[in-house]
Amino acid sequence: MFSNTPNGARSSSIIYSIIQTAIANNLKPMYYLEYVFEQIQLNETPQISEILPWSVSIPEKCKNPDTPQS
Numbered sequence: 001m002f003s004n005t006p007n008g009a010r011s012s013s014i015i016y017s018i019i020q021t022a023i024a025n026n027l028k029p030m031y032y033l034e035y036v037f038e039q040i041q042l043n044e045t046p047q048i049s050e051i052l053p054w055s056v057s058i059p060e061k062c063k064n065p066d067t068p069q070s
Contacts, residue, residue: 025053031062
């Protein structure tokens with residue numbers, strides 16, 4: 001709705017999907033995105049399985065203590 005180009009709309013939808021997936025996995029989206037971007041910056045090719053929202057290697061600061069963990 002607020003994108004000027006198809007590429008902008010695609011990029012927005014990717015970010016929104018990542019945020020909603022983080023929320024669905026009981027993570028704090030801002031901290032999770034910071035963690036993912038740091039991992040990408042530190043490791044040009046990070047192991048994708050380690051940065052997925054359901055990974056056991058996600059730091060505690062990214063986890064939302066207000067919701068039960070499954």
